[in-house]
Every structure is written in C-alpha cells, then in structure tokens.
Amino acid sequence: MIKKHLLESALTVILFLSSFTYILAQSPAKPFVYGDPLPDAPELAARGVYAVGVQTLDLINKNQLDILNYGKGIDSLYNRPLKVEVWYPAEAGSDKLISYDEVMGQNGSPNRPLVPFTFLGRATRDAKPAYSKGSFPLVIVSHGYTGSRYLMTYLTENLASKGYVVVAIDHTEATFKDAAGFQSTLLNRSLDDLFVLNEMARLGEQKDSFLNNLVDADNTALIGYSMGGYGAVNVAGAGYSPQAAQLFGSMAGGSTALKKRSMGNTEYEASIDPRIKVIVAFAPWGMQRGVWNAEGLAGIKIPSLFVAGSKDDISGYETGTKAIYEGAVNSERYLLTYIDARHNTAPNPPPAEALESGRPIDEYLRYADSVWDMRRINNINQHFVTAFLGFYLKDMKDYKAYLDVNANPEAKEWPGFKPRTTIGLEMDHKMAN
Structure with a gap:
C-alpha cells in the first residue's frame, strides 16, 4: 500500500513537472506588444532597421475660434493647446519596452467614467536621434472622436523604425480625457493638421530642437482615422460642400468658419499645402452626411x-468610404477593404482592462472588431502603409508591387503575403483622370 502511494506521488510530481515544462516552453521570451508580427503577418509588417525614440511636445495654436463658447458673451478666440507625441529614428540600439499612459471612457459621461491604464510599446524615451542618417519624411497621425495620440502606436512606432518622423x-x-462638443472636431480637425505641419x-x-535637421516637412504624409480621416480628406483638397455647414445648425459662427474650408473659398484653396504628398484615410467620416460632393472630391x-470595413456602421462603406474613393477621380488611389469588418480598422487592440467583467462593452468595442483579430488588422495595415509611403514618399519602386496585388491575375497569393492568408481582403486601385 505504501509503495502504491509512493508510486502515485511520484507520477503526480512527474506530471506536474512535465506540465510546468510545457508551459515554460509555450511562454514567449518577451511579451507581445501592440504591432508585433503574428506568424501570418505580411512581409512589410516587420519593423525596420532603426531603433525608435519618442518625445512629447506641447504646442499652442494662438487666436483660434472658440466655437464651443461662440456667442456666449465672452471672447470668441482662445489659444488652442495641442499635445503631440513624436516617434523618430534613433541611434543604433535595441528598443526598450516603454509604458504609455492612457485612459478608457469618455470625459463628461457618467456611464463611461475615465479609467487609467498603461500598455507597452517598443521605443526609448528621449533617445538620441539618428542625425547621421540625414532627414526623414514626416508623417502626421490624427485620431478619431474620441481618441488620443496613443491610439495607433502599433503603426507610429513601426513607421519610425522604417525611417519616418511620426507625430500623433x-x-x-x-480626446478621451477632454471630450467636448462635436462642433470643435468638425471645425478644428483640418486646422490642427496644418498647424502641426507648420x-x-x-x-x-530650430537649432535647439531635437528635430533640427531630422525632419523633412517638405515630404509629408497625413494619416487619419474616422474624424481624422475627415480632416485628412479636407486637407488633401476635398473642400466641404455647402451642405456641410448645416452640421453646425444655428451656430452661425461655426457655419461661417466651416465655409472657409469649403470648395470655391479662396482662403481654402490657398491652404492646400504642397508639402503634403499623400494621405491615408482609415474609415473617413462624413460622406453619408453630405460633407462632400463630386466637385469637392475631385479636388x-x-x-x-x-x-x-465593408460593414462600417459609423462612416458607412458603399455610401461612405468607398464613395469617397470612387469620387476622388483626380487622385491615384487605393481602397483596402476588410470584408465584414465594421468601423475599427485602425486602432490598437483592446487593452486588458477592457476585458474585465462588468466593464461597459463600449470600452471593448472602441478598439475591437467582432469578426477580425485586431492584431492581424494591425499587421496588414503596417504592411500596406509601409508599401504606400515607401513608394510615394521614398521612391522605393519595388514597393509598387505590394500595392498592385491584382496585377497578375494568375498569381495565387498577393505579393508579401503567406499562402492562404489573404482571405477576407479586397484591394481596388484606380488611376487619376
């Protein structure tokens, strides 16, 4: 009997040690960080050759229209603060893990109180820039309503590692922290983009700035998601339609201000900046609301x-993003579609805190898609944005093949994709008139 118990105990220990060894073998050597490549990630999703530095800047755009307080008997102008995060190529060295501070929720909403959380990235705070490599193209990144400069770190870090100065x-x-009236976003989104470019x-x-001789602002891309896409389309030359001013309702000051960003307005025409060479618009909002017409999109x-996403229920697809794509007849353009995805084709994956029991589902759906794995969407975005910016901003001619995925009808796979990994994706391409 004693021998039997000893044998059973020995077997238990062996099984435990075997299970523990298996767990250790399956545990990754390093934590998965937003943007890390999955096994089925396409080729250009991999990080580039540069280490990544990051710094925070506080900017002030003086004497801007205070649309949220317009007509309340107070000064209608204010100094508009803008906090930005800048990722950039740094001197050679391995990227350290960095912790970003973020919040869930929405300011002013009792049903969605602000909940602080942190998440990891791969960058070094205040790292020495790679000055010896010359200047790098600029990429401006604009979040949705609501959001933050940290909403797409999987992409901002990735692009910096490939030789871009990226400012979000x-x-x-x-933002999540200071969400206020939607009129501010309608009016200020494109103005913020242009101010940050300047x-x-x-x-x-500026000789005492870390960006001195590091950034090439004459060679700029603008990336926007949702309301960020709304701003990007306008900055690119699509002036708003006469109907767009009606979004302000009876707010005469706002309607007048928005008209300054409309087609045919001389001030708007003069603001179209030749330094902006390309745009990337994720799920741009506004087409379904009549923000643009044919004349505007042709700009x-x-x-x-x-x-x-083909099932986008925020910005729309057939009458939303795809309609913008079809109407931009004077642009060489691409449309990447995630079949059956909804609006969230751009953000980081949901944070762990959004998965907690009892948390409002909106916090999860702020980041997640119900069909697609967000980590996979992130990798695919990294791949195509890398190809697009590489070709148009850096003249990397070989990258055109990654965009023209339908050039060879007999090919079984898209260039850069592993076998059987393009299911659920569509890519359309039209030349400019």
Missing part, C-alpha cells in the same frame, strides 16, 4: 490610400 496629435476637445517644419529648422489630386 491629441486633438483638444476630442510647427514641425519650424522645429526642423484631391495627391495619391490616396483608403482603408475600411
């Missing part, structure tokens, strides 16, 4: 990459 904006009155160009020439004359 906290759009005041449109500031990055100024800092690139886009730079290359464009549009990305959308």
Whole structure:
C-alpha cells in the first residue's frame, strides 16, 4: 500500500513537472506588444532597421475660434493647446519596452467614467536621434472622436523604425480625457493638421530642437482615422460642400468658419499645402452626411490610400468610404477593404482592462472588431502603409508591387503575403483622370 502511494506521488510530481515544462516552453521570451508580427503577418509588417525614440511636445495654436463658447458673451478666440507625441529614428540600439499612459471612457459621461491604464510599446524615451542618417519624411497621425495620440502606436512606432518622423496629435476637445462638443472636431480637425505641419517644419529648422535637421516637412504624409480621416480628406483638397455647414445648425459662427474650408473659398484653396504628398484615410467620416460632393472630391489630386470595413456602421462603406474613393477621380488611389469588418480598422487592440467583467462593452468595442483579430488588422495595415509611403514618399519602386496585388491575375497569393492568408481582403486601385 505504501509503495502504491509512493508510486502515485511520484507520477503526480512527474506530471506536474512535465506540465510546468510545457508551459515554460509555450511562454514567449518577451511579451507581445501592440504591432508585433503574428506568424501570418505580411512581409512589410516587420519593423525596420532603426531603433525608435519618442518625445512629447506641447504646442499652442494662438487666436483660434472658440466655437464651443461662440456667442456666449465672452471672447470668441482662445489659444488652442495641442499635445503631440513624436516617434523618430534613433541611434543604433535595441528598443526598450516603454509604458504609455492612457485612459478608457469618455470625459463628461457618467456611464463611461475615465479609467487609467498603461500598455507597452517598443521605443526609448528621449533617445538620441539618428542625425547621421540625414532627414526623414514626416508623417502626421490624427485620431478619431474620441481618441488620443496613443491610439495607433502599433503603426507610429513601426513607421519610425522604417525611417519616418511620426507625430500623433491629441486633438483638444476630442480626446478621451477632454471630450467636448462635436462642433470643435468638425471645425478644428483640418486646422490642427496644418498647424502641426507648420510647427514641425519650424522645429526642423530650430537649432535647439531635437528635430533640427531630422525632419523633412517638405515630404509629408497625413494619416487619419474616422474624424481624422475627415480632416485628412479636407486637407488633401476635398473642400466641404455647402451642405456641410448645416452640421453646425444655428451656430452661425461655426457655419461661417466651416465655409472657409469649403470648395470655391479662396482662403481654402490657398491652404492646400504642397508639402503634403499623400494621405491615408482609415474609415473617413462624413460622406453619408453630405460633407462632400463630386466637385469637392475631385479636388484631391495627391495619391490616396483608403482603408475600411465593408460593414462600417459609423462612416458607412458603399455610401461612405468607398464613395469617397470612387469620387476622388483626380487622385491615384487605393481602397483596402476588410470584408465584414465594421468601423475599427485602425486602432490598437483592446487593452486588458477592457476585458474585465462588468466593464461597459463600449470600452471593448472602441478598439475591437467582432469578426477580425485586431492584431492581424494591425499587421496588414503596417504592411500596406509601409508599401504606400515607401513608394510615394521614398521612391522605393519595388514597393509598387505590394500595392498592385491584382496585377497578375494568375498569381495565387498577393505579393508579401503567406499562402492562404489573404482571405477576407479586397484591394481596388484606380488611376487619376
């Protein structure tokens, strides 16, 4: 009997040690960080050759229209603060893990109180820039309503590692922390983008700035998601329609201000900036609301990459993003479609806190898609944005093949994709008129 118990105990120990060894063998050597490649990630999703540095800047856009307080008997102008995060190529060295501070929820909503959380990235705070490699193209990243400058770190870090200076904006009155009236976003989104472009160009020439001789603002891409896409389309040359001003309702000051960003307005026409060479618009909002008409969309004359889910119930697909793509007749343009995905084709995956029991489902659905794995969407976005920017901003001619996935009808796979991994994806391409 004693021998039997000893044998059973020995077997139990062996089984435990075997299970423990198996767990250790399956545990990754390093934690999965947003943007890390999955086994089925396409080729260009991999990080580039540069280590990544990151710094935070506080900018002030002076004497801007205070649309949320317009007509309340107070000064209608204010100094508009904009916090931005800048990722950039750094001197050679391995990227350390960095912790970003973020919040879930929405300011002012009792049903969605702000909940602080942190998540990891791969960058080094205040790292020495790679000055010896010359200047790098600028990429401006604009989040949705609501969001933050940290909403797409999988992409911002990835692009910096490939030789871009990437600046992501906290759009005041449109972040999780300070969400306010939607009119501010309607009016300020494109203005914020242009102001940040000017500031990055100024800092690139300022001797005491870390950006001095590091950023090439004359070679800029603008990436926007949702309301960020709304702003990007306008900045690219698609002036708003007469109907767009009606979004302000009876707010005469706002309607007048928005008209300054409309087709036919001389101030708007003069603001179209030749330094912006391309745009990438993820699920751009506004087409279903009549923000653009045919004349406006025809004003886009730079290359464009549009990305959308075919079941987008926020910005729309057939009458939303795809309609913008079809209407941008003077732009060489691409449309990447995630079949059956909804609106969230751009954000990081949901944070662990969004998975906790009892948490409002909106916090999960702010980031997640109900059909697609967000980590896979992230990898595919990295691949195509890398190809698009590489070809148009860096003249990397070989990258065109990664975009023209339908060029060879007999090919079984898209260039850069592993076998059997393009299911659920569509890519359309149209030349400019």
